[in-house]
Amino acid sequence: METQASSVKKIALPYGLILALATIVLSVIVYVMGMTYDQPWWQSLLNFLLMASCIVYGLKAFKTGNGGFLSLGEALKTGLAIALIAGIVGSIFSYLFVTVIEPDFAVNMLEATRVKMIEQNPDMTEEQMTMTLGMTEKMMSPGILVAFGIIASLFFGFIISLIAGLVMKQNRPE
Numbered sequence: 001m002e003t004q005a006s007s008v009k010k011i012a013l014p015y016g017l018i019l020a021l022a023t024i025v026l027s028v029i030v031y032v033m034g035m036t037y038d039q040p041w042w043q044s045l046l047n048f049l050l051m052a053s054c055i056v057y058g059l060k061a062f063k064t065g066n067g068g069f070l071s072l073g074e075a076l077k078t079g080l081a082i083a084l085i086a087g088i089v090g091s092i093f094s095y096l097f098v099t100v101i102e103p104d105f106a107v108n109m110l111e112a113t114r115v116k117m118i119e120q121n122p123d124m125t126e127e128q129m130t131m132t133l134g135m136t137e138k139m140m141s142p143g144i145l146v147a148f149g150i151i152a153s154l155f156f157g158f159i160i161s162l163i164a165g166l167v168m169k170q171n172r173p174e
Contacts, residue, residue: 007065008078015058016085022050023086024093036102037112048156051086055079055160059168069172075165076158083157084150091149095142106140 030036030043055078062078063070098105113136117129138144 012081019054019086020089079161087153
């Protein structure tokens with residue numbers, strides 16, 4: 001059983017770091033393009049595809065290193081470990097981004113949100129807008145952004161690991 005745990009570590013660390021680096025590079029590209037506050041749909045899609053690819057390839061590497069066998073539990077452990085490492089590293093980058101690189105992130109994001117709200121809901125009252133922006137502002141604190149980053153990474157990591165694990169599952173003969 002100990003060899004399996006070390007295999008999870010051997011797989012999760014490099015694939016988690018690759019995933020984190022890829023998503024950070026994508027974020028930097030979006031930042032350099034000046035689209036950080038637009039939150040382009042393709043960034044979310046690429047982040048999801050990067051995560052799915054890293055987890056699937058990580059599970060494939062685990063299965064290959066495990067004699068061609070992979071249980072659903074091993075798939076979930078490995079995939080969640082990859083997602084956790086990527087989530088932690090990505091959240092550290094996000095924290096540095098909103099506190100050091102772009103310290104006015106929360107203010108700028110609130111303004112971008114306000115503009116989008118006016119475009120999408122021109123009949124919204126000032127009171128409704130103030131209440132919505134107040135809730136949004138609370139969610140923009142660096143600590144909450146980090147927590148949501150890790151939670152989201154684990155959530156999507158679980159879903160991807162579950163599906164990939166069900167597809168790739170090959171139990172050892174009893």
